Amino acid sequence: MIHVDNLTKFYDHFCAVDGISLDIHKGEILGLLGPNGAGKTTTLKMLTGYFRPCSGTIAVKDYNIVDHPLEIKQMIGYLPESSPFYKDLLVYDYLDYVARIRGVDPGERHTRIRYLAELCGLKPVLHKAVGELSKGLNQRVGLAHAMMRDPEILILDEPTQGLDPNQIVEIRNIIRRIGEEKTVIFSTHILSEAEATCDRIVIVNRGKIVADGKTEELKQSAAEGSSIEISLANASFEDVRERLEPIEGVDSIEKMEPAEEGCLTVKLACGAEMDKRAEIYRQIKATDWILLGMQQQKQTLETIFRDLTRQINKET
């Protein structure tokens, strides 16, 4: 459905998106995940045709975005990050304006607006000025705007940002309902949201894709690892490494920020097959180190996300 190849975007000399390639299939709900400034929004803006890519191609169906921007824009409904609407217009007038520009038949315009108002819970505020609405209602106007002509592809930039928990659940439900037949691409930096809503998760960091897979697969691979954090006193990192690294199942050992003053905190990455805590304790008991704390963390999507995005940030 959407084919993105080697997409790159520079802002002056800053590379915001660095060679992203993606194939998005029909009916997929794809979550674009990443820390702030990772290039999510820029990628989405290029998909909608608002930004021109510096290099690379975007094709939707058989249309190329450079040669047929109008055809592609007709297929895409877009909700931008901050829902910037014309504040002086009434909600109904605004949606009517969108309907006209989007080419909804004059006869159907009214029913379409009513339908969307119902779907997005805008009925009570149709005759209020857009500028008077709360953040949550504004976001719904944005959703109605995006869905005006029943687009085949919905692109939502942080759709749940600034909403209260009830509204978040509502919006997620709407997204999932739409996703049953449409292709939905949305960005978020909230992991649980992506986990709960998406079929597929793409994690970007510093303009590059660092992970891409079905939500289930990513969760599975996450479950295969765990880490153990140990705080010790009276020990040096070299000694600890020498002693603990040979333990079977410990993949790596890493020095962390000390948990409290004067102690040594290390993190051991382990496979999830066996609990290593007993063996580690036995090893420590044989020395004169003082064990201040030991904690096992099951690896979740969240830790994967943190590792993937943090490691690269550290390297540079």
Place this chain on the structure above:
Amino acid sequence: MRQFPYILQKELKDYFATPIAYIVITIFLVITGWFFFSTFFLYNQANLRNYFSLLPLIFSFVIPAVTMRLLAEELSRGSYELLLTMPVTFSDIIIGKFLAGLAMTAAMLAPTLAYPITVSFLGQLDWGPVLGGYLGALLLGGAFSGIGLFASSLTHNQIVAFIVGAAICLCLTLVNKMLFFFPESILNVVQYLGADYHFSNISKGIIDSRDLVYFLSLIAVSLYGTYLVLLQKD
């Protein structure tokens, strides 16, 4: 290129659903009415020459004030992004907004038709220059709307858009009055560039193709300039 009527419609709704249009029209009428009628009875002549001679100067301030929000507001609010992600072309946006500026000019001029009607009761009014004057005023308004739109595309800040637009319009209006500063060799060219010069020709009731070409090309150049600016934005 079919969407521009909707953009025009929306802009007009914005003008007339908010106090902008009414305030601007009122100010325009108060200024022109006062300048015109305060001397009208002294001259004791049944014509509108005085009114039309003031128009370029007044338009230089009023029209950029009307057009300053057209693009600058969208750019600063971010709604420009939404607009561009809908199936519209740059030409739709520019033509729709330009026509909105022109329509506002027409809405400002319409109530002033009361002046010639009043004057025609008081004496023998020659309607030729009056019609020419209104045609010229529309052309002038169109040209200044184009310039105002161009200024509005340059910046996120409406005040800056107003100042830039008014400065360009004022230069075009005043350049004729400053001809003595220029060397003789380029005098004709400079005079041809002045909006005031062409407007005063038309408002005498002489409709010359040179004046029409001047105003139409001014519109075309400013709209094309706007197009180039929008193309660069990214």
